[in-house]
Amino acid sequence: MKAPRQIVEEIVRKAVARGIERGAFPAAAATVGFGVDLPKKAEHGDLATNAAFPLAKLLGQNPMEAAEKLRALALDEAGMDGHIESVTVARPGFVNFVFSEQFRSDGLREIFARGSGFGRTDEGRGARANVEFVSANPTGPLHVGHGRGAVVGDVVASVLSACGYTVSREYYVNDQGAQIRNLGASLKERIKEAAGEPFEIPADGYHGEYVRELAAELVAQKGGAAGAMAVEELSGWGSARLLEAIGRDLESFGIKFDVWFRESELHSRGAIKVLVEGLKSRGLAFDDPTGAVMLGAEAGREFGDDKDRVLVKSNGDATYFASDVAYHEDKLKRGFSRLINVWGADHHGYIPRVRAGIKTTGRDPAVLDVILVQMVNVLRHGKPVAMSKRSGSFVTLREVLSEVGRDAARVVFCMRRPDAQLDFDLEIVKRRTLDNPVFYMQYGHARICSILRKAAAMGLTPPAYDSGLVPKLALPEEREIIKRLMFYPEALLLCARTLEPHHLVFYINETIGEFHGYYTKYKNTARVISEDTQLTAARLMLCGAVRTVLANAMGVLGVEAPERMDSMPGDDAGEEARDEAKEED
RNA sequence: GCGCCCAUAGCUCAGUUGGAUAGAGCGUUGGACUACGAAUCCAAAGGCCGCAAGUUCGAAUCUUGCUGGGCGCGCCA
Known part of the structure; x- marks a missing residue:
């Protein structure tokens, strides 16, 4: 069965065509744009079209006259379709449609016939879509902001899948580079600390408690040998441990990735080198006097970016930008025709650069859509929960999940437009209202x-x-x-x-x-x-x-649809006391 | 300084390609369980859709300017 709106659209289009045939409308009416909308009031029918307004303009008549003509023609078409019971005209020129019993009957039949498949369409026609989300660096646990991106990405992926796309969920793992080195260096210092030696966390290092816990774990495992490990080794071990933890958090959030794509793979495969050399040979990139390799500003100009951008730093390291371009090229080579990235909104300035990068690899930048997800304010009783009392302290996704539950967190994270800031009040989410x-x-x-x-x-x-x-x-x-x-x-x-x-x-x-x-x-x-x-x-x-x-x-x-709800949340008396205690800090 | 996003009820937010009297929840006030789940429902009050011009039959929606908030403009990620 066709979608309700489609039924009416087709009737209107056919009615207009018939009207042209019969000379009621000029030929230009064939291309007229019109809308089919849900009226706000029940007496305006089930669906309404504004088509009479542009038609009236063409005819030089008032909209009511055009609407009357359209109504008569649409009535004939509706009679053949069978899903419309009545067509009426209302001032100032709307044509209103009311669905028939056959519409309801066919609809119910379809719901029962398709069951869990009802709602699926083939709009995507099997096109392959890559949804990349979370992609947090494995240098620390996921926090609430990641949680929002995770749910938005996961649900968008499910939606696309239901709409006929072949979807792959992908996590891009930055397992290499300065941040990973910083993690290793921080871990090194924490190991010294554990051994009772003098230590100092680097200024750009990771100060969070979890680094200390990692150090303790490593010392327990390897004893004194931990102190002898090189920073590189610690980086690898630490990021691997953190990535496991991230995977566990996501899994307990009901999110499963099809692909964990490692940045290091691009390096070991030489993809970045090939990319940079290719850009240089085509004159798009050049060597900077300082020894860096820059992507020329021309590449980004049509996307609104008018600066030279660094691909390779003067110390020889590739920038994240360089690997991102190589990464997007890789995705396209794997056959995806749509790339959807979920990013924090603070990365919006990066979009023109990545589009430019895609263009330089000879692909159409329009394949890329970026969903910008705004920040989450975690509140308790309307008051902000401290996000960074000391460096490295924040509300982790795991904490939120254990407090409000997976289903509630999922709904809250995707109940607002992604680009609007989200207030997440832990107390409200535990209440049983429409806020929750x-x-x-x-x-x-x-x-x-x-x-x-x-x-x-x-x-x-x-x-x-x-x-x-x-x-x-x-x-x-x-x-x-x-x-x-x-x-x-x-x-x-x-x-x-x-x-x-x-x-x-x-x-x-x-x-x-x-x-x-x-x-x-x-x-x-x-x-x-x-x-x-x-x-x-x-x-x-x-x-x-x-x-x-x-x-x-x-x-x-991704929310459970329970057959019964036996427990009454929020009635537990101990909860109040615990909340009070938490408020103190 | 340049660029992007945002501004709708006391609060948090919907509002599809420009449509008819701008919606919902929370909060407030007042109602509804001898029956399939009251974790629900019904009703009332509450609006210069940030401000000002423009476009047109018609603007919360499109254009321009302004005000107020968030973010970006690194050999950071």
């Missing part, structure tokens, strides 16, 4: 499951599609809910097109909200399970459909 939509949606799903359980216990047949039952779903709320379910695929497509997962969270909340309202309104007058077996079967069918869509959508978010 995970409980709202999970409760809704569990509630529906509870109804279905009760029906099953009474020996009723489980929800199933039956076209003969559709007319029984005659309440306005029931029709509205079915219509809304039919918009689920479009909600996914919107997320895919904008690379913004938050639309899905809103879709879920609005859908379950509508069900909650329906449930409560009729709980004493028109319950799902009643004496009327036909009506009961029809309403169970509706519940089953809502449940399927909710479960599918929550699956894309």
